Amino acid sequence: MIETERLLLRPHIADDFEDCRAMWQDPAVVKYISGTPSTEAEAWLRFLGYFGRWKLMGYGLFALIEKSSGQFLGEVGFSDFRRGLGPDFDPFHEAAWVLAGAGHGKGYAQEAMTAAQDWLDEKFTPAKTVCIISPENAPSIALAEKLGFRATGEALYNENTVRLFERLKPE
Numbered sequence: 548m549i550e551t552e553r554l555l556l557r558p559h560i561a562d563d564f565e566d567c568r569a570m571w572q573d574p575a576v577v578k579y580i581s582g583t584p585s586t587e588a589e590a591w592l593r594f595l596g597y598f599g600r601w602k603l604m605g606y607g608l609f610a611l612i613e614k615s616s617g618q619f620l621g622e623v624g625f626s627d628f629r630r631g632l633g634p635d636f637d638p639f640h641e642a643a644w645v646l647a648g649a650g651h652g653k654g655y656a657q658e659a660m661t662a663a664q665d666w667l668d669e670k671f672t673p674a675k676t677v678c679i680i681s682p683e684n685a686p687s688i689a690l691a692e693k694l695g696f697r698a699t700g701e702a703l704y705n706e707n708t709v710r711l712f713e714r715l716k717p718e
Contacts, residue, residue, distance in 0.1 A: 549609065549662045556609035556623065556659055556666075559597045563610050566619035567594050570647040579684035580645065581705070600626055606667065608643060611650065611659050621646035623659040625667055625676065632679070632702050636711060640667060642678040644690070660694055664714075674716050679709040 549556040559567070570576055571585040571593065585593065600607035608624040625640040642664070644656050667673065678696060680687045688698075688710065696712035703709075 549666055550614070551658050551662045553614055554620070554655060554659050554662075555612040555614055556662060557612065558601050558607065559594065559610045559622075563619055564591070564594050566647070567610075567622070570619075570621060570645065573648060575648060576645060579681035579687065582707075597622075606640070606671065609659070609663060611646070611655065613650075613655075618649060619647065620650035620655055623656065624663050630679070630704060632704065632711065635699070635713075636677050636679075636702075639675050639677045639713075640671065640673050642676050642691075642694070642696070642714070644687070656690055657693055660690070664694060668717065672716065676714045678712045678714075679704060680712065682708060682710050 568585070568587060568590040571590045574584055577584055597608055604627060606625050608622040608626060611620045611623055612618065613620050621644070623644040625642055628641055630637060630641075642660065644660055646656055650656070664676070667676070678691060679702075680691060682701070691712050694714065695717070696714045699711045699713050701708055701710050
């Protein structure tokens with residue numbers, strides 16, 4: 548578990564599913580990710596994947612919990628999503644963040660991802676991390692830049708244009 552001033556980052560637990568499902572079914576949340584709310588089955592398969600990634604790789608997405616209320620706010624962390632985007636992207640830890648509506652606009656994503664990056668840098672010392680973001684998702688692009696990511700180009704993923712980002716190992 549990682550603790551910040553306002554947040555707890557921990558692996559998911561079974562009780563997180565309903566909040567996770569609701570988040571992935573919220574059209575505002577998925578607007579720049581898939582554009583389509585998840586079915587319950589899709590949300591369930593995604594949820595099960597969280598547990599498997601931690602088991603197989605020793606890292607994954609953390610559930611993001613507000614300390615003061617215990618409320619589930621979203622997911623942040625790193626994964627290997629096997630996107631097929633090429634040798635400059637696929638072999639590297641991929642950063643990901645998605646927040647439920649209750650977590651938007653409060654600086655939680657930056658606080659959580661800063662802590663997650665520090666954890667990853669200490670545990671795995673990756674030479675580079677990567678992420679993809681929809682070119683229309685200005686708030687996520689701004690966050691990526693604050694986190695030290697820089698745009699490296701664009702690619703087609705699931706029939707949508709995405710912007711590719713990388714963050715080089717801090718000196």
